[in-house]
Amino acid sequence: MTENPAEDASRSAPTTLPPAYSPSEVEGPLYERWVQRGYFTADANSDKPPFTIVIPPPNVTGSLHIGHAFEHTLIDALTRRARMQGFETLWLPGMDHASIAVHALVERALAAEGTNRRELGREAFVARVWEWKEQYGGAILSQMRRLGDSVDWTRQRFTMDDGLSLAVQTMFKRLYDDGLIYRAERLVNWSPDLRSVLSDAEVIHEDVEGELVSMRYGSLDDDQPHIVVATTRVETMLGDTAVAVHPDDERYAALVGTEIELPLTGRRIPIIADAHVDPAFGTGAVKVTPAHDPNDFEIGQRHRLPMLTVMDEQGRITGTATEFDGLDRFEARTAVREKLRDQGRIVAEKRPYLHSVGHSERSKEPIEPRLSLQWFVKVAPLAAAAGDAVRNGTVSISPPELDSRYFAWTDNLHDWCISRQLWWGHRIPVWYSPDGSEQVCLGPGQAPPEGWRQDEDVLDTWFSAGLWPFSTLGWPEQTPDLRKFYPTTVLVTGYDILFFWVVRMMMFGLYAMDGNQTGSEPFHTIALHGMVRDQYGKKMSKTRGNGIDPIEWMDRFGTDAVRFTFARGANPGTDVPIGEDAVGGSRNFCNKLWNATRFALINGATVSGELPAELSGADAWIVSRLNNVIAEVDRLYEAYEFAKISDLLYHFAWDEICDWYLELAKVSLAGEDTSPITRRVLGEVLDGLLRLLHPIIPFVTEALWTELTGGESVVIASWPSSDAKRIDPAAEAGIEAMQDVVLEVRRFRSDQGVKPSQRIPARLSGLAGYEAEIRTLLRLSEPGSEFAATASLVTAAGVVIELDLSTAIDVPAERTRLGRDLAAAQKEVDATAAKLGNEAFLGKAPDAVVAKIRDRHAAAQADIERITAALSSLPDA
Structure with a gap:
């Protein structure tokens, strides 16, 4: 088969397609034309059935990384197909204000100027952030255009827009009024650097080399009560309020219920029994610091222990009335350990000791579990509703085997800390009177009386993100957009944020939209994909140096090649290994389509007129195959099987159309009676193929389809439908x-x-x-x-x-070549036969090794038969 069938054309017809495809010359102008013509703008007053997807809002600080490009490719494929199917299609774009990320960037800029946000003041700092957002934010939006995202730019949203801010305040008030938001002291992830709570999503756990120090509490006299505990954080012993042992641990039975001296503090603390303690770990006794450890907090609640906070918001020791007050936590770790050593209380030290420590994703510092007064959402009833919606089939998860992961979250959620000690974000709409009473107010128009002050904290970014499917459509107002486009059709996102975003959208959507005439669920389907990894299956990271910039790939290979590579690797719910070779192969595929369409155009392919009712030979075969492929592509889209869709279309285009049909067509194109039919079939098949491929590779298909058909745009062309009457098993069997x-x-x-x-x-x-x-x-x-x-x-x-091979080959040379091949095959047969006949080898070798030897032996025997047959069929020299 020829690489460029256009060069083999047997008849010539005019075409404006250049000989080679140049993505850089095609992509930008096409995208701007699509936007200008309004193809992506949704009409809330349309009679068409709706198809809605909201974009997982990227951070305003972000740029298009490999994960975005992968996910957007899948969303865009669904959106473009739905548009072609006749739905009123809305893919709504927008960005998240990203409280912590923006804070970190702006504070870094202020530090370079020799100041900080506290010196600037809240109002000036927030104004500075808005300036930064206008100047630097949203770079990802232009990159989305580069990727070909068919989003409705007229409906672009930002989580700090006035409308979305009103939605946040309204949701807070409803939850508050229903008793589902409360304020309490709880243990939280604390960032001393930011002086704020962090969500679990903003904490990454890393194994670090620390120390495990065993120290003696109580008397230094072996005949007096004492106990040994081990810890990786010596400094927190200043906040201990108990020592815990397992109730069944006989070693400490006599000590349970007694008190023991806590070194360095002058306090005495009880020894308690709690089933949480593992008697096999260390000495079987653990220090309990309820205000600075999650497990200890739970023990403290069960036993009503005092909860002493011994670190301030910057991670400095405070309130202990010891010489360590004022020391940074890491300085205190060394100082406390050495003081205990001076007293003879260090029993053992293990260094380095590998253990997992939570770190701030932004500042990279170790987070500090800290008891703090915060706002919380009582999630139990909300999470139960979110779980029930999937269990009763109102919402489906694809692939269904990830249902259990979803339920693992909805069935085991703890109350959600929603307050953050930051200034950029949605400020908590709670106001306090001078006498301590509080009131929730929705915006300046409902400001409380003079003298009241507003809560200083802002809401967790995930709070506003949880409202995204309906706040972006105008809620709490009953807007035309909300009535038309809610619930959304499908959410396409990674399984890694199943809890952080998906479950929260489910909780808020079902709660806020309860009673909505079209349904309260935020989406009908949750389509989960995996993470993009490098070609070896390794996680991409800056540390490994294996990260990929999708823009760089688009520059080198073209956007369609990158998109096709993503789609071809996208199996539901599983990770996606991707390498540069795969993108190069996708570029070759785009070039193959270009060459095939040029061949068809040069040979007079047409889409004019009805396809003849009766077809024969290769024409009947390829039309039958097209209709089978259409039906299979439709089935696979319903299961979000992007990889199978792409692979099916790849092989149909390359193997069946290019490698077979275009070559077979040359025969009928040469005949006066058959050429008109074949030219019409060529047009029909390529028209259908380009429509099927358009959602995944929009640019090259647009350029080819408009040239082939003369139509306005494949973006608004109808989706192909399978015609069962055109499926011809006999024609397929004949070919x-x-x-x-x-x-x-x-x-x-x-x-x-x-x-x-x-x-x-x-x-x-x-x-x-x-x-x-x-x-x-x-x-x-x-x-x-x-x-x-x-x-x-x-x-x-x-x-x-x-x-008649008499003039086609050099018989003596061919006999020599085949003779060498035969000798090599015989050598392999002899070597493998010797191993298979060796009982000692067979008795010791693993089964897999023996199986491999047998396979080699069989293959060599087959080679001997093939080569012998070839030698015998050679003509006499």
Whole structure:
């Protein structure tokens, strides 16, 4: 098969397509034309059924990374297909204000200027952040255009817009009024650097080399009460309020219920029994610091222990009335340990000691579990509703095997800390009177009386993100957009934020939209994908140096090649290994489509007029295959099987259309009676193929489809539908039989050392049609008067092919080559037979090794048979 079929064209027709595809010249102008013509703008007053997707809002600080590009490709494919199917399609774009990320960037800029946010003051700092957002934020939006995202730019949203801010305040008030928001002291993830709570999503756990120090509490006299505990954080012992042992641990039974001296503090603390303690770990006794450890907090609640906070918001020791007050936590760790050593209380030290420590994703510092007064959402009833919506089928998860992961979150959620000690974000709409009472107010229009002060904290970014599917459509107002486009159709997102975002959207959507006439669920389907990894399956990271910039790939290979690579690797719920070689292969595929369409246009392919009702031969076969492929693509889209869709279309385009049909078409294009039909079939098949491929590779398909059809745009073309009447099993069987003959003869020619381009005289018998096609594909000429068969073969279907190879090969050289191959095969047979006949080897070798030897032996025997047959079929020299 030729790489560029256009160069083999047998007749010429005008086409404006350049000889080669240049993505950089095509992509930008096409995208701007789509936007200007309003193809992506949704109409809330349309009678068409809605199809809605909201974009997982990227951070305003962000740029298009490999995960975004992958996810957006899948969302765009669904959106473009729905548009072609006749839905009123809305893909709503926007960005998240990203409290902590923006704080970190702006504070870093202030530090470079020699100041900080506290010196600037809240109002000036927030104004500075808005300036930063306008100047630097939203770079990802232009990159989304580069990727081809068919989003409705007229509806672009930002989580700090006035409308979305009102939605946040309204949701807070409703939850507050229903008793689902409360304020309490709880243990939280604390960032001393930011002086704020962090969400679990903003904490990354890393194994670090620390120390495990065993220290003695109580008397230094072995005959007096004492106990040994071990810790990786010596400094927190200043806040201990108990020592815990397991209730069944007989070693400490006599001590339970007594008190013991806590070194360095002058306090006495109880020894308690709690089933949480693992008696097999260390000494079986653990220090309990309820205000600075999550497990200890739970023990403290069960036993009503005092909860002493011994660190301030900057991570400095405070309130202990010891010499350590004022020390940074890490300085205190060393100072406390050395003081205990001076007293003879250090029993053992293990250093380095590998253990997991939570770190701030932004500042990289170790987070500090800290008891703090915060705002919380009581999630139990909300989470139960979110779980029930999936259990009763209102919302489905794809792939369904990830249901259990979803339920693991909804069924085991703890109350959600929603307050953050930051200034950029949605400020908590709670106001306090001078006498301590509080009131929730929705915006300046409902400000409380003079003298009241507003809560200083802002809400967790995930609070506003949880409202995204309906706040972006105008809620709490009953807008035309909300009535038309809610609930959204499908959420496409990674399984890694199933809890952080998906569950919260489910909780808030079901709660806020309860009673909505079209349904309260935020989406009908949750389609989960995996993470993009490098070609070796490793997680991408700056540390490993294996990260990929999708923009760089788009510059080198074209956007369609990058998108097709993503789609071809996207199996539901599983991670996606991707390497540069795969993108290069996708670029070759785009070039193949370009060349095939040029060939068709040069040969007069047309979409004008009805396709003939009766087709035969290769024309009937390829039209049948097209309709089968359409039906299969539709089925796979319903299951979000992007990889299978892409693979099916790749092989249909490359293998069936380019490698077979275009070559077969050359025969019928040369005939006056058959050429008009084949030109119409060529147009029909490429029209259908380009429509099927458009959602995944929009740019090259737009350029080719408009040239082929003369239509306005494939973006607004109708989605192909499968016509069962066009499916012709007999035609498919006939071509498959012909293909088998061609492949067998090609293998035979290769075995004989005949070049693929060499024309060989041949006589064929036993064919059930397709002789002209077979001769064209195999470069077999008609036998002349001097024809003398020097080789022949009988195919599996009984077709006899007699060949005159007398002038096609150098017989002596070919005998020499085959002789070498035969000797090598015989050597392999002998070597593997020796191993398989060795009982000692068979007794010791693993089964997999023995199986591999047997496979090699069988393959070598097959080679001997093949080479022997080739030698015997050579003509006499």
